[in-house]
Amino acid sequence: MPDRRRSWWGWGWEGEGPDRRQKEAIAAGLAARFGLAELAVAEPARLEDLDLPRPRVEPPESISRYCSSGVYERASHSYGKSFRDVVRGFRGQMDHPPDVVAFPADEAELVSVLDWATGAGAAVVPYGGGSSVVGGVECDPGDRYAGVVCVDLGRLDRVLEVDRVSRAARIQGGVLGPSLEEQLRPHGLTLRHFPQSFEFSSLGGWLATRSGGHYATAHTHIDDFVESIRMVTPAGVLESRRLPGSGAGPSPDRLALGSEGTLGVITEAWMRLQDRPRYRSSAGVRFTDYGDAVAATRQVVQAGLRPANCRLLDDAEAALSAGSGGGVHLLVLGFESADHPVDGPMTRAVEICAAHGGQVPDGVRTSGPDQESSEAGRQGAVGAWRNAFIRAPYSRDALVAMSMIVETFETACTWDAFDDLHAGVISTVEKAVREVCGAGTVTCRFTHVYPDGPAPYFSVMGPGRRGSEVSQWDEIKAAAADAVLSHGGTITHHHAVGRDHRPWYDQQRPRLFAEALKAAKSVLDPAGVMNPGVLVDPS
Amino acid sequence: MPDRRRSWWGWGWEGEGPDRRQKEAIAAGLAARFGLAELAVAEPARLEDLDLPRPRVEPPESISRYCSSGVYERASHSYGKSFRDVVRGFRGQMDHPPDVVAFPADEAELVSVLDWATGAGAAVVPYGGGSSVVGGVECDPGDRYAGVVCVDLGRLDRVLEVDRVSRAARIQGGVLGPSLEEQLRPHGLTLRHFPQSFEFSSLGGWLATRSGGHYATAHTHIDDFVESIRMVTPAGVLESRRLPGSGAGPSPDRLALGSEGTLGVITEAWMRLQDRPRYRSSAGVRFTDYGDAVAATRQVVQAGLRPANCRLLDDAEAALSAGSGGGVHLLVLGFESADHPVDGPMTRAVEICAAHGGQVPDGVRTSGPDQESSEAGRQGAVGAWRNAFIRAPYSRDALVAMSMIVETFETACTWDAFDDLHAGVISTVEKAVREVCGAGTVTCRFTHVYPDGPAPYFSVMGPGRRGSEVSQWDEIKAAAADAVLSHGGTITHHHAVGRDHRPWYDQQRPRLFAEALKAAKSVLDPAGVMNPGVLVDPS
16 A cells, blocks of 8 residues: 555645645735635545445456445546546535446456456446546446446556667556656666656556657657557457567557557557666747747757757746746757757757847756756756646646636647637637636647647636536636637647547547547447547447 | 650669660679579560450449550559569569559549449559559459459649648649659758659558658658548548647547558648758768677667668678678768758767777768758768669669569567577578579668667579569568568568568457458448458458
8 A cells, every 4th residue: 555645636645735824825816816805715525525326336256356436446536637627526526436446456357357347338447547637537327338447557557577778668557657767767767758747647548648748849749659559458458569660551559549448458568768868958048029939949840959848938827837027938948868968959949049039048057967967957947847847736736726717728730820729719718718707817838849830738727616617617618629629720739538528529530530440449349338438439 | 644654564764774785794793693604684575465354344434534454554553563573574474454544633533433443343452653562552353353443643743732831731642752852842841751662652652551761760751741641432531630749539640551552542641841951961880790780770879869861781781782892781871950060960970880899981971051962972882872772673673684583571670689580580581592592692781770679671682593583582582571570570661561461461460450450441441442452351
C-alpha cells in the first residue's frame, strides 16, 4: 500500500495543494479581480457521506480477490480530472460510479476480468492514471450493459526489460510517469515524455490517447516513440513486432494509438528512450506585438532548429503564469542535448526573434555537464512558467472550491488558418464567458509548434454559480468547440476524444473511417464491451 | 503526349542506359569477375512480337475514351520493376497482363472506372509510377474476378494549391517525382522525398507504400509529411482534415498509408514541404573495421545530430559503387539546412567517427548560399556513390540482358539484433547464391538509420542461367526473407509488401490486426475488387 492516498475527487495526493489560508488569499485576489463582493471557499464532500448505489454486477470468487466495490475505490474511479469531473467529485455527485474496480496484477488476471465482464454483459473501462479530461473513464452503462467494470492497470507498473544499445525498454502499460522515470534512471535513460498530467498518467494511457509530451517541437507525440505495442483485446492478444521502422502495410501500432480503450487494453510496449540531457540553454523572449511573436515562433520552427521548448504565451497568460508585465507576449525557448552544446541553435533562434522585435531581457541561460543540471530554465520568467505548469492541476482543485469556472481546451491548425482561428475562438469564448459568468478571461499559449502549424491551448477562467458550474462550463465549451472546428482546427491535439468531444469528433473524422474503425472494433471487441461511448459506438 | 516513351519492359525511358558496346564491356568485366568463359548479351523481346490474350472485359463507351487495351499499354502495365518483373518483360513473358488500362483525368472518371469494374466483377489495380519491386501491380484474377483493370493515375499530376505560410501543398496522387519538384520550385519549396525510384514513382504510390525518402535519418518516411489524405474508395470518398497534428482517435491517414491500393485510390494529399536547402556539408568516413563503423554510425544518430545522409556501405558495396579500395567501409555523411550553416553537427559527427577509428581522407566539403549549391557532395567517394545510386535502375536492365541475377532486399531491426541479423543474413544468402549461381556477391548498406536501429539494404549479384533467372532469384529471395524474419527484422522497411512479400508479411503482422484490416476493407471495398492478393485477402 502507498503511504499517501490519492484524492478521491481531485487531482493529486490528499493534503497537497494550497491550504485553507492560502485558498482564502487566492479567493480574495480573484474576488477583487472579477469585481465580486466575496468568493466563498467551500469544503469538499466527505467520502463517508457518499451514498453510492449497490453494485449491479459482482465478480466470481476467482476474480474477486483483486477486485473491490468499496466506496473509496468506486468513488475515486468514477471520473477523470476535467473541470466537470472535479466539480462533481468535490460536491459528492457521483453520476456513474463503476460497480466494480478490478486491479489485475498480470495479463492472466486481466484476461479473466475481460472474460467475466463480457459474459456478464458489463462494460469495461480501462483506467491508467485516471487523468482524462475528456470523459474517457466515466461510463453510463445505459440499457445495453449490466454494469460497469473499471480495470485499474496500476499494478502493471514495471519496466520489464532494457535494451541499452538500442536505447529502448519493454514497459508495462500501467506505470505512472514518475515511477517509469525512476526505473529508467539507473540505466542512464529517459523517455522524456512529460505531459502536464505526468504525475498521474500512465504509459498505456499516453498511448491510448496519443499523448503530447512537453517537448514543444519535433518528436514529442508518444506515437513516435513506439517500437511495438502489446494489447489484450476481448478477442485475444495483438502484439506487433519490435522494429525501428517498417513499411509493411498500415501500421498495427497506429490502430492501437488513439484507440482510447475501445479496442483493448495496452499492457506493454517497447518504447524508444533517450540519453539524459546534459547540455541546456533557455531564454524568455518578450514581444510587444502578438503577430510578431507568432511570426517569430513560426520562423524558428520552420528553420529546423527543433527547440525542446517553444511555448508562446500571450500577454494575459504570461502575466498570469510567468509574472511578466502587461502587454508582453512571452516565447519560452529551450534547447537540450545529451551529446553536444546547444548554443548554436539558441543563438540562431534568438537572432530570428530579434528580427521580429523580440527581446531577451533576462539573457540566455546555459548549462553543461559540469554545472548543476537543473540550473538553466529554473530561473526568471521561464522558471516561473515551469513552476506554474507543474502545479496547475493542484491549483485548480482550490479554485473549484471557490466555484470558479476554470478549464482549458486545445487544438491545432495550420499556420495559414491560425490568425482567424485565434481571433474567432477568443471572441466567441470571451462572449460566452461574459454571458455565462458575467466576467472572465480567455488566454492562449502554444503547447506545441510544428513547421506547418501551432497547437494553441486556451485557458478560461471566470466566476461560476455554485451548483451550476458544470452546465455553465458545458455552455462555454460547446461554443469553443464549434468555433475551433469551424475555423479548421482539430477537436483535440492531445487531450483525446473521450465522451466529451464525441459530437465534434463525429463531425471531424471522415464518415468512412468511422465505419472502418467500427468494423475493426467488431473483430477485436465482438461483444462491444470496451469503453462504450468513446470514439465510436459498437455495432 | 510525352516526346519520349517509357520502356514497356524495363526501368526508364526507351534508349536510356548503357548502349550495346558499353554492355559488352560490362559483360566482359563481369565474366572475368565470376570466372566465366563469356557472358552473352541478349536483346529484349520486341513489342510487336507479343501475343497477348484477348481482353476479358471491355469498358462501356462512356469510359472507353480514357481506356486502352492496346498492346503497349497492356504490356507496359503488366509488371512493376523488380528483377523478376524486368526479366519476364525482357523476354516477352507477360504472365498477367491487365485487360484494360484506364487513364482517368479526374475523380469523376476514376469513380466511373471503379463503378464499372465493380459491376463487371473485375479486379482493380491502382498504378502510379509502376515502380513496385514487390509485385504490387501484377494481378492474377484467378477464378474470382472477370478480369483486371489497371488504373493509371498519371493524368492526376498537378500541384493544386500551395500554402506558402504553412509550407504545404495540395497535390494530386498521380504526379511523378520530377514533375512534382518542378511545380514546387517556383514557390521556393520542395518535398525533398527522393526514393531511388524518384524518376518513375508517384506521390500516391509513395503514400500507399509508406515510401522511405533519401534522407537517412529523422523525418524521411512519407508518412510524416502528410497533413491530410483524400482517398476514393469503392464505398465513397474518405478525406481527412488538414492538420499539423491531432490526437483525435486513431489517425485516419495511417490507415491509408501502407494500404497499397487495397482500400482505394489516393487521389490527393496535403503534404508538408520544406524550404530548399542552402547550406550543405558532406564527408566520406572510412573505417577498416565494420564493427567500428556500425558503432560510429549508431552513436552519430543517437547523438541527435540528424544527418540528412548517413549511409554505411560495407567494404564490398563501397568498392562496387563508390570505387573505394578493398577492405574499407564507407560512411557517407551529409548535413543540410535552408536556414543555417551545418558545420557544427558535421564537426561533431566526424569527431564521433574519429573516436571509432574513422578517417576522412577527402576532408569535409561545405557549401553555403554563395556557392554553387550542388558542389558539396558531388565529388570524391560521396559523389561516386550518389551517381551510382541514381543510375542503378538503368544499369540493372543491362545486367538482365546478360542473365545476371541482380536484385536487392531490405529490412530494419533494432541495434541489439543487428550483428546477428547481418551475419545470419549474409551467410544464408551467400550460401544460397553459391548453390544457385555458383558464385556471386552479397553486399550491405544502411539506407536509413534510426536511434534504435538501422535499415540494412542488401544487394545480390551472381551469374544466372538464361530462362531460369526468375526461379533462381525466387530461391535466393525465400532464403533471404526467412533469414530476415528469423533474426527479428521486418520483411520490408520501404519496399512494401505487394504479392511477393505476402508469405512473410502474413507471419510478421499480428493475426488480429489482419482480421481488423480485413474488416475495414470490407467497409471501404465491399466487393473486394481493390488490388486483390496484396496485404490481405478480401472476405
